[in-house]
Amino acid sequence: MSATPKIEPMGAKVPEPRQNDPDTLARQIVEKLTYSIGKHPEQARKYDWLRATTLVVRDRIIDHWFASTDRVRESKDKRVYYLSMEFLIGRLLRDAINNLQLTEPVREALKRYNVELDMVELLEPDAALGNGGLGRLAACFMESMASTGVPGVGYGIRYVHGFFRQEIADGAQVELPETWLMHGNPWEFERRDSSYEIGFGGKVITQSEPGKPQRHVWRPSERVLAVAFDTPIVGWRGSQVNTLRLWSAQAVDPILLDAFNDGDHIGALVESNKAEAITRVLYPADSHQAGQELRLRQEYFFSAASLQDIIRRHLSENESLDNLADKVAIQLNDTHPAVSVAELMRLLVDVHGYVWSKAWTITRATFGYTNHTLLPEALEHWPISLFERLLPRQMQIIYQINADVIREAAQDKGFNDQQIAAISLIDEGHGRRVRMGQLAFVGSHAVNGVSALHTELMKETVFNNLHELYPDRIQNKTNGVTPRRWLMECNPGLTGLLKEAIGPAFLDDTEKLADADKLADDSAFRDRFTAVKRENKARLADIISDRLAITLNPDAIFDIQVKRIHEYKRQFLNIIEAIALYNQIRAHPEKNWTPRVKIFAGKAAPSYVQAKEIIHLANDVARVVNSDPAVRDLLKIVFIPNYNVSLAEIIMPAADLSEQISTAGLEASGTGNMKFALNGALTIGTLDGANVEMLEHVGEDNIFIFGLKADEVAQRRREAHSGRSIIDRTPLLREALDAISSGVFAPDNPARYHTLVSNLYNNDWWMICADFEAYWNAQRSLDALFLNQSEWQSKAIHNTARMGWFSSDRSIREYSKDIWQAGPGQRP
Ligand code: AZC
Ligand code: PLP
Structure with a gap:
């Protein structure tokens, strides 16, 4: 048989870049309406225009996406994996068009059919896969990684229902389910080929052979499938496109045929319902630990799927996992993915045969952990009984990590019982619990707070004793926000004014905004600045008048x-x-x-x-x-x-x-x-x-x-x-x-x-x-x-x-x- 010929992808390698003039865009939008959506342009409804426009923009993103992926693979550069339970993304169309510099041509193209871009953009549902600050930070970081050329992949959960919709009835909050996927999601690509089995429960079998170290094999009693959905994230000027990979849970056996054939039609779907429940809804608590079994299942599910994916990719490009930490950085966004520390140890020791100490060195060098709160009620800790039942092998590993850390603290630093109790991964005081903050801390080479003050307080309070044990580990990384979404896109009036007044350099380097500082004394500029603000206030006032009649x-x-x-x-x-x-x-x-x-x-x-x-x-x-x-x-x-x-x-x-x-x-x-x-x-x-x-x-x-x-x-x-x-x-x-x-x-x-x-x-x-x-x-x-x-x-x-x-x-x-x-x- 002859060798398979190499097939070049379209797009990245096509000699002519796609035309971005309004004529071409207009023609392609109608082509999408016709051939991808199956609608005659004259019958197209507003959502059809949104979908067609999104698909045309998406084609251009895909060109850049392939190019970025190829570049990283060929350069063998280190990749960054951002593990986060939450990505509070919002809408993507305006962001994508802005970052590809297509805003005006797309607006022009749609005008040819009497369709307003602004109206179309408003139809896109918010992807609200997060609660607040932590999730929104993850979204800003995804955009900034692409914009600054960091080869990054975000890993999270594809919740069917994101953050609830709030209504106010007689003054009180009412929560309603959120349904962002109702009209489908044109940004995502389902990757059936990237799916992994995730286990829960069962038992651990210990195999001993004389003269050999013991081997532990986890036999889960339950398995679900994690299926990947990829969304491309375009950086500023389209220079790099990264991937946000969200996991969706499915049953390994979608229907229990025996039960079905016996007439138990509901029972036949029990497995399927149980599996799908894992990714059905986002927990709506931001500063309070949920404490529910389903939440721990969510955390382990997406951590385990992401690690399997990371290891598969690494082994497809490298001989072994020896150099994992040279090629892979994994950032834990809060403690929600902290079980990853135990899971990576399990994979290295039980599955890939590493000795404990080597596995620990690799693990610690790979992970970083960001803390987002000092509120005691938000710090995650799980009852040992629950943890042990759901993740028996990971529990054993946590005990072993704990024993090592405690030994180090006692031997090297002479910690007393009280200090040991403070650093222990197990809280003995409140009905025995696993402390996820301590696990994330000891399993990472760098631990950071999100502002200077917060970082100092971390050292003085929650992680005081761990800081004493590992004095070089805590560092500060003050948060930031993406200036594309939070200035250019949300405030075109101010952006236009600044461009005129100080030139466009601030678009590529936000610190160049400093050039506007001197204009504070310029009364003509002040008047124009005030006029922009007045217009933005009037727009908000209109919305409030429409929605609330105030x-x-x-x-x-x-x-x-x-x-x-x-x-x-x-x-x-x-x-x-x-x-x-x-x-x-x-x-x-x-x-x-x-x-x-x-x-x-x-x-x-x-x-x-x-x-x-x-x-x-x-x-x-x-x-x-x-x-x-x-x-x-x-x-x-x-x-x-x-x-x-x-x-x-x-x-x-x-x-x-x-x-x-x-x-x-x-x-x-x-x-x-x-x-x-x-x-x-x-x-x-x-x-x-x-x-x-x-x-x-x-x-x-x-x-x-x-x-x-x-x-x-x-x-x-x-x-x-x-x-x-x-x-x-x-x-x-x-x-x-x-x-x-x-x-x-x-x-x-x-x-x-x-x-x-x-x-x-x-x-x-x-x-x-x-x-x-x-x-x-x-x-x-x-x-x-x-x-x-x-x-x-x-x-x-x-x-x-x-x-x-x-x-x-x-x-x-x-x-x-x-x-x-x-x-x-x-x-x-
Ligand atoms: C938030 C912090 O409360 C907020 O101060 C910070 O800006 C943000 O993270 C991003 O770092 N924390 C959360 O949203 N949620 C939790 C569980 O801390
Ligand atoms: N929720 C949404 C929708 C946001 O846009 C932001 C930040 O802008 C936040 C929450 C976080 O707000 P804060 O930093 O004031 O807590």
Whole structure:
């Protein structure tokens, strides 16, 4: 038989690059409508145009995708694998078109058929495969890896139902299922050939032969199939296209024929349902560990599938796994994939025959771990009984890792029992649990926090003893946001203005935004900057008017707090301040009040009672304030339902003031804070997370910092601080709380907020009372500043100009250099 001829792919190797002029694009869009979608253009509906446009853009991405894949394979460069339970992507069409520089030609092409690109883009569902900051960071990092030329693959879960849709009914949050796949997903490619069996349960068989080390063989009692779905991620200017590979669970035997033939039609599908449940829905809790068996199954499922895939690819290009860490960097996005440490050890020792110590060296050199929170309730730990039942061999491995670590700590560092208990992978105190943070830490060569302050606090608190044991391991990597989505695409008005004023260099290097700094003193530029902001505010006001029938004055301060609802993020403090302001406006109508619109948005975890009460309160207060003729246009309060990435893209450019007011020490970094400031909002915030570094970059005149610092919060907590005495001596605060307690905002149920308020009197854990006065004063100085528009706008311009460092390209370059040793310039 003759050798198979080599087949060149289309696209990457075609001599002529595809034409990108409107004529060609228009023709191809109609071709897709006709031959891929089967619709006559005259009968095409809006979704058909979206699909056809997506397919035409996708063809161009595929050309770049093949070229990127070939380049990495041929260069044998080290690859980076980003393992994340969450990717909060949002829409992809605008991002892809922008990064391929096709926005204008595609717009033009669609116009030929009287179709508006903006309208088509709005039809794309948000891929909401994440909860909030952590998932959105993973999405920014995927885009930045492609943009900076890092050969990266993201691994995650293809949830059928992403983050729930939020509606507000009678002021309260209602959760509805999200159905992003309803119209199919033209971005993804199902890879049936890349599927792996994943085991659960069963037992471990130990084989001993004289003179040989023991061998352990795991015999799972249950198996499911992980099937890959790939989405291409295009970098800026299309230079590189990386892959996001999401796993979907399927039954190995889709139908139990014996049961079916016996007439048990439901029973025949039991296996299938059980398997598919693993990837059916995203857990909607961001700062609270879910603690459910299904969650642990999800974590192991995607970790194990990703590792098998990584090893298969490595062995197809290398002789053995000896050099795994030279060719592969795996980043654990929080502890959700931390079981990977035990699983890689299992694969190396049990399957590939490595001795323990060699396997451990390879494992540790391969993994890096990013921590995203210090909140104790968010730190993952699993009951040993559950872990052992589901993953018996991995449990044995964790015991062995633990024994090694404890021996090292005792022998080399002389750790005492208390220190040993702190570093142990097993928590003996709470009914014996596996601590995933400790596992991720010891199994990684680099452990990072996401802002300078957070990293320092990691060393002092959660990982204090592990830091002592491994003093070189913790490092900082301050978060960033992609300037493509969060400036260029969401704020074309500002981008156009900046291009005209300072040239296009900032498009490729965000730090070049600094060239705009001097324009803060240029009154003509300031006017144009203000006009752009005014337009963005008017657009948001229109949306609010459409959706909520609330009319806003676009000349008021747009004061915005959008993020997950959480006690530590202190939306409650913001609402109390709004009530105090409301009371003051009513009491002193003659004063020169600066008009304000307070905008809130965000979802509460369905089981988080206090967070849901805060949403309810915001809506109750909004109803009362907005219908009170006494405050006229001076104060309006809006809660926009269903906060998601697409809504954020409209909100960020429309803000005058960004609320970043977490209790100091608790917000690991924040990324919303960066997006607002980049788009020219001033920040009112505590010295928390990346606010600290934002202060350093924008300068203290251009940001409004108030409140207790992290060490002061810790001190107050040690002193058993409570709010009562502060409330007693602060009339503004007392009157606001009295109004809440007496049912002014909830006449139907005056007791509704009893717990929320009594917590402030008795405990004030989140330092709302402690920080109230400083917050109030900072707000009033902002009121005064807003009346001096040229000064306000010049500060806003300084914010945009000085935020370049917060690009996620900078974050990724730091990870590449300090943790991964991969990417441009990092070849060993
Ligand atoms: C978040 C942090 O709360 C936020 O401060 C940070 O900016 C973001 O991660 C990205 O690093 N954490 C989460 O979203 N979720 C968890 C489980 O920490
Ligand atoms: N959710 C969405 C939809 C976002 O776009 C962002 C960041 O912009 C976040 C959550 C995280 O917000 P924060 O950093 O304020 O917690």
